[in-house]
Amino acid sequence: MNNKFTLIACLSAVLGLTACGSDSDSFKPPTTGPEVGVIHGPFTTGTVQARTFAYFDVDTLSIVELTEEQAATDTSWDIAFKGTGVFLNTNDSDNDKAPVSLYFTGNNSEFFDAEGNAVVDTFINATADGELDDFVAVTSADIPANEEFLTDDTKGILDDFYNYNATTHQVTAADEHYYIVNSDTTLTKYRITTLTQAGYGMSDFTISFANQLSGATEFDTITTELMVDAATECSSNDEIYVDFDVNGIVTSTDAWDIKIPCLDDNTGADFTLTLADDATAIQDFTNNYDGIPVESISYYGFKTDQYTVLAFKNHAWYKYSLEGNHKIWSQYGVYLVKNANGVFKLQITSYYDTDGNSGNYSFRVEAL
Numbered sequence: 160m161n162n163k164f165t166l167i168a169c170l171s172a173v174l175g176l177t178a179c180g181s182d183s184d185s186f187k188p189p190t191t192g193p194e195v196g197v198i199h200g201p202f203t204t205g206t207v208q209a210r211t212f213a214y215f216d217v218d219t220l221s222i223v224e225l226t227e228e229q230a231a232t233d234t235s236w237d238i239a240f241k242g243t244g245v246f247l248n249t250n251d252s253d254n255d256k257a258p259v260s261l262y263f264t265g266n267n268s269e270f271f272d273a274e275g276n277a278v279v280d281t282f283i284n285a286t287a288d289g290e291l292d293d294f295v296a297v298t299s300a301d302i303p304a305n306e307e308f309l310t311d312d313t314k315g316i317l318d319d320f321y322n323y324n325a326t327t328h329q330v331t332a333a334d335e336h337y338y339i340v341n342s343d344t345t346l347t348k349y350r351i352t353t354l355t356q357a358g359y360g361m362s363d364f365t366i367s368f369a370n371q372l373s374g375a376t377e378f379d380t381i382t383t384e385l386m387v388d389a390a391t392e393c394s395s396n397d398e399i400y401v402d403f404d405v406n407g408i409v410t411s412t413d414a415w416d417i418k419i420p421c422l423d424d425n426t427g428a429d430f431t432l433t434l435a436d437d438a439t440a441i442q443d444f445t446n447n448y449d450g451i452p453v454e455s456i457s458y459y460g461f462k463t464d465q466y467t468v469l470a471f472k473n474h475a476w477y478k479y480s481l482e483g484n485h486k487i488w489s490q491y492g493v494y495l496v497k498n499a500n501g502v503f504k505l506q507i508t509s510y511y512d513t514d515g516n517s518g519n520y521s522f523r524v525e526a527l
Contacts, residue, residue, distance in 0.1 A: 377450030
C-alpha cells in the first residue's frame with residue numbers, strides 16, 4: 160500500500176477509535192523523497208583534444224548554453240566543468256547569485272590514509288549507489304559560517320614581490336621571492352632586491368636577474384642588476400617597460416617582458432608588476448631551479464599574468480591513475496555550493512559517459 164494513503168487510513172482509524180491494520184505496524188515516514196540522490200548528466204566537456212566548458216545552474220538543475228566569451232560576464236550559471244577542472248562563477252552583479260562559493264564537508268576520510276595518501280582499493284571499489292548515504296547524510300546543519308566558504312580567486316603571477324608591515328605601513332622588497340619568466344625564447348629568473356617606498360608607490364627599485372638563453376640548460380651564473388629610477392621614469396610616462404633580453408628599460412612598442420604602471424600623479428610607480436601577454440611565468444619562492452629544461456616547460460605550471468586558483472583545487476574531487484591506466488576516480492566528496500539563493504550540496508559521481516569517454520560529468524545536486 161502507498162505510504163501516503165496508509166498514513167491517511169491510519170489517521171482516519173484513530174479518529175474513528177478503530178484499530179489500524181497491519182500496514183500501520185510497519186509504517187515509517189519516508190526520510191527521502193523520490194528525487195533524493197538523482198544523478199544528473201552526463202554533461203560533456205568535449206574531447207581530450209578540444210575540451211570545452213559545460214555551465215550549470217544549480218537553481219534550475221540545467222545546463223546553460225553559453226560561449227566562453229558570454230560566460231565571462233554572465234551570472235546565470237553557478238558551476239562550470241572543463242576537463243578535470245570545476246569552476247565557480249565569480250562574475251559580479253547586484254541582482255544575481257554570483258559570486259558563488261564552496262565548502263567541503265570533509266566526508267569520506269577513509270579514502271585516504273594517515274599520511275594523506277589515497278587508499279587505492281577504496282577509490283576503485285566505490286560506486287555511486289554505495290556513496291548515496293554520504294550524500295543524503297549532509298543536511299542544513301552542516302552549513303558552516305560564511306567565512307568558511309571559498310571562492311575562485313584570481314591572482315597575478317608576479318604578485319608578492321614586496322613585504323608590507325601592517326604596523327609601520329612600510330613596504331620592503333621580498334628579495335627571497337624569485338620568479339621565472341618565459342618570454343621571447345628566453346627564460347629569465349629574477350627577484351626584486353631593493354625597493355624604496357614613496358607614499359603609495361615606489362620611487363625606485365632594483366631587479367636582479369639571470370637569463371637562460373635559447374639552447375642553454377641553466378641560468379647565467381652572473382646576475383644583472385637593473386636599477387629603475389621610477390620617480391624619473393614616471394615623471395613623463397604612464398608605464399615602465401622592461402626587456403630582459405636587452406637588460407634595460409624599453410618602450411611599449413618594443414618586445415618588453417614585464418611592465419610597471421605609474422601612479423596617477425606620475426610621482427612614482429605602483430606596487431604592481433604585469434607580465435607581457437605572450438609571456439608566462441612561475442613563482443620559485445624556494446629558489447629551487449638553476450635551470451628549466453626547455454622540452455619540459457609544459458610540466459612546470461607556467462601561467463599567464465592573471466590566473467585563477469580554483470576553490471576545488473583545495474579539496475580535489477578526484478584521484479588520477481591509481482592503477483596506472485590514466486583513469487579518473489571520484490572521491491564522492493560532498494561539497495556545499497552557495498549562491499544568493501541558498502546552499503546546495505554536490506557530489507560528483509562520474510567523469511565518464513556510458514561508452515567510457517572522459518570529460519563527461521555526472522553528479523548529484525540538491526538544495527539544503
